[in-house]
Amino acid sequence: MDVGGRVGRLRERFEEAGVDALLVTNLVNVRYLTGFTGSAALLLVGPDDLLFVTDGRYGEQSAEQLGVAEVEARIEVQTGTGQREVVKEAGAKFPRIGVEADDVTWAQYEAYAEKWFDGAEPSRHGRVVGVKGLVADLRRVKDAGEQARIAAACRVSEHDFALDLEFEMRRRGAEAVSFEAIVASGPNGAKPHARPSERAIRAGELVVLDFGCKVDGYCSDMTRTVAVGEPAPEARRMYDVVLASQEAGVAATRAGVEAAEVDRACREVIEEAGWGDAFLHGTGHGVGLEIHEDPRVASTSGDTLATGHVVTVEPGVYLAGQGGVRIEDTVVVTEGGCEVLTHAPKDLILE
Ligand code: ZN
Numbered sequence: 001m002d003v004g005g006r007v008g009r010l011r012e013r014f015e016e017a018g019v020d021a022l023l024v025t026n027l028v029n030v031r032y033l034t035g036f037t038g039s040a041a042l043l044l045v046g047p048d049d050l051l052f053v054t055d056g057r058y059g060e061q062s063a064e065q066l067g068v069a070e071v072e073a074r075i076e077v078q079t080g081t082g083q084r085e086v087v088k089e090a091g092a093k094f095p096r097i098g099v100e101a102d103d104v105t106w107a108q109y110e111a112y113a114e115k116w117f118d119g120a121e122p123s124r125h126g127r128v129v130g131v132k133g134l135v136a137d138l139r140r141v142k143d144a145g146e147q148a149r150i151a152a153a154c155r156v157s158e159h160d161f162a163l164d165l166e167f168e169m170r171r172r173g174a175e176a177v178s179f180e181a182i183v184a185s186g187p188n189g190a191k192p193h194a195r196p197s198e199r200a201i202r203a204g205e206l207v208v209l210d211f212g213c214k215v216d217g218y219c220s221d222m223t224r225t226v227a228v229g230e231p232a233p234e235a236r237r238m239y240d241v242v243l244a245s246q247e248a249g250v251a252a253t254r255a256g257v258e259a260a261e262v263d264r265a266c267r268e269v270i271e272e273a274g275w276g277d278a279f280l281h282g283t284g285h286g287v288g289l290e291i292h293e294d295p296r297v298a299s300t301s302g303d304t305l306a307t308g309h310v311v312t313v314e315p316g317v318y319l320a321g322q323g324g325v326r327i328e329d330t331v332v333v334t335e336g337g338c339e340v341l342t343h344a345p346k347d348l349i350l351e
């Protein structure tokens with residue numbers, strides 16, 4: 001992974017964003033830019049300098065992790081107001097300082113404007129500029145090291161659909177699940193994000209299993225739908241339609257294609273079967289350090305897919321009172337198509 005080069009690419013985007021420096025408060029973004037995995041840090045990115053602030057718990061860890069990632073920064077270990085003072089002092093020379101609009105609360109924003117970066121300009125908001133997606137946009141394209149980690153997370157999660165799924169994923173080298181597994185049988189399957197319940201799984205019912213794990217911080221995400229014994233003809237038809245839809249989506253995924261077009265490819269197959277209204281969500285989402293990140297694969301998405309994007313393709317049909325089917329793969333977008341990372345078989349009937 002080329003962590004060291006990321007701050008440089010972020011700086012290239014300052015001019016367009018109308019800022020001279022950026023205060024990074026989102027911890028996933030701090031991790032992306034520095035390799036630091038702890039639970040408390042601030043990063044002030046200037047045009048030529050980098051200030052990393054953390055508290056006493058993380059002094060040694062941050063020096064180590066930034067060193068391994070080849071990130072050159074001034075590391076300050078401070079608590080409370082000490083953090084504010086050191087950032088305030090370093091930020092004094094910048095006329096406009098960006099803060100992450102998607103991460104800071106209104107109260108934090110006011111504090112930055114009034115107490116951290118006050119002065120220079122007479123505006124009510126001082127020198128603080130809210131910016132959106134500056135780091136998130138960089139995170140869309142995964143380098144070779146990131147792709148390898150997501151692929152490893154996908155391989156880990158390809159074992160049996162057992163009840164001790166998490167135990168098994170951890171035993172095979174995952175550090176954590178990327179989200180709480182969804183196991184939904186029979187009518188529960190009609191709720192796209194049903195939580196596992198005490199309900200006993202009956203013969204012939206469809207069971208939606210949606211799960212993933214993390215390897216070195218990077219997530220995997222996969223859904224399979226299975227039937228325990230021969231399903232009813234209607235359930236079998238639902239499965240065949242969703243599988244055809246999912247395959248159409250994967251076939252439509254390649255660099256240069258609008259994400260909305262992939263959604264369209266999936267939706268058309270389901271609409272033709274008469275279940276357009278039963279496909280209750282977008283087709284997919286980006287996967288990386290977070291389980292849901294940019295780009296979005298939906299009819300309303302303005303994103304265009306590019307080489308190195310990692311996204312899911314996960315259409316579904318949900319019939320209230322009856323059940324649901326969803327099939328999901330995580331794929332890497334390439335020049336001429338995409339590479340599927342989740343190789344678990346798509347057999348409907350579980351022996
Ligand atoms: Zn999923």
Ligand code: ZN
Pocket residue numbers: 221222285312314328
């Ligand atoms: Zn997903």
